[in-house]
Amino acid sequence: MTDIEQAWAGQIREAAAHKTPLRIRGGGTKDFYGQSLDGTVLDTRAHRGVISYEPTELVVKVRAGTPLAELEAALAAEGQMLGFEPPHFGDGATVGGCVAAGLSGPRRATAGAVRDFVLGVTLLDGRGERLHFGGEVMKNVAGYDVARLMTGSLGTLGLLLDVSIKVLPLPVAEATLRFEMGADEAVAQMNRWGGQPLPVSATSWIAGVLTLRLSGAEAAVVAACQRLGGERLDDERARAHWQGLREHSHGFFGGDAPLWRLSVPSVAGPIGLAGSQLIEWGGAQRWVRTEQDAASIRARAEALGGHATLFRAADKAAGVFQPLVPTLRGIHQRLKHSFDPAGIFSPGRLYEGL
Numbered sequence: 001m002t003d004i005e006q007a008w009a010g011q012i013r014e015a016a017a018h019k020t021p022l023r024i025r026g027g028g029t030k031d032f033y034g035q036s037l038d039g040t041v042l043d044t045r046a047h048r049g050v051i052s053y054e055p056t057e058l059v060v061k062v063r064a065g066t067p068l069a070e071l072e073a074a075l076a077a078e079g080q081m082l083g084f085e086p087p088h089f090g091d092g093a094t095v096g097g098c099v100a101a102g103l104s105g106p107r108r109a110t111a112g113a114v115r116d117f118v119l120g121v122t123l124l125d126g127r128g129e130r131l132h133f134g135g136e137v138m139k140n141v142a143g144y145d146v147a148r149l150m151t152g153s154l155g156t157l158g159l160l161l162d163v164s165i166k167v168l169p170l171p172v173a174e175a176t177l178r179f180e181m182g183a184d185e186a187v188a189q190m191n192r193w194g195g196q197p198l199p200v201s202a203t204s205w206i207a208g209v210l211t212l213r214l215s216g217a218e219a220a221v222v223a224a225c226q227r228l229g230g231e232r233l234d235d236e237r238a239r240a241h242w243q244g245l246r247e248h249s250h251g252f253f254g255g256d257a258p259l260w261r262l263s264v265p266s267v268a269g270p271i272g273l274a275g276s277q278l279i280e281w282g283g284a285q286r287w288v289r290t291e292q293d294a295a296s297i298r299a300r301a302e303a304l305g306g307h308a309t310l311f312r313a314a315d316k317a318a319g320v321f322q323p324l325v326p327t328l329r330g331i332h333q334r335l336k337h338s339f340d341p342a343g344i345f346s347p348g349r350l351y352e353g354l
Helices: 003-018 068-076 095-101 183-194 218-228 235-247 294-303 326-339
Strands: 022-025 040-043 050-054 059-063 118-124 130-134 159-166 173-180 200-206 209-216 259-263 276-280 285-289 307-312
Touching (some): 003 118, 003 159, 050 068, 059 068, 068 095, 095 159, 173 218, 183 276, 209 218, 294 307
Antiparallel strands (some): 118 130, 118 159, 259 307, 276 285
């Protein structure tokens, strides 16, 4: 262990002995996400830097406290990127926070989610023990996939020390097209495009406008533009649009009404909820700004074959994440006890009592 890892291990053992909660925190840009923020802050930002990076292998190993922007700049210098386009939600976002939150941006529907790119992790568990899971090559599939289990755990299972992540080449060419149409027609169109040999990398619909991003080889993008038509945005407007969706700086995400994220099958019908709507991921992600009650929102999401998350709200009394059925809650409890037997890591951040 490094000196800082030894210090953290000691702090964890001390906290476990006295049942003192700890809140693992990097840049704090995703503090709004999840439920309660209880515990003494354990700041990870001093543990930073790229450990190893071989561009030809498409894998980078990086310390969890590394600024996300710093990692992305290092990858861009080699013509590569994080394929899941993680949102930062602020200047201080860290790699550990990116993995712990498990949030992906506009490219997720075609490239994959955060957990699809995490190859291995090193962590300190609730006993202060240093554990390593997964590998550092894309073909490593042996064993129980704990590395991906850490994705989206919001710091409730352990303190991430370093992460191995698969990366992708930057696309040679990109183009963004716009089409005027209603929401139902847009969902049907997105699904039709998804079943065709088109270099689609992102889709969105808001206020009567369907926006499509094409990424890939120059010839493929040019051919797709000629075939589909629509209004082509200049590079600056295109970047602003997708950045606005990724970072929630788009005007839709402003305002005081609670923001709900519904994950449903891409072919799901109309949401049928009050308020304004934004559709992403080929129809599979529906954002809704609404004052409607949580029970009816979750019931509607379930009826469509999905679930609903209260992404941003001043009042989270209804619970942020979809309530767990007893079987799933039992699995969560056993996992929590295995990694954090004293229950000191971010208690209640995912669900009350965990």
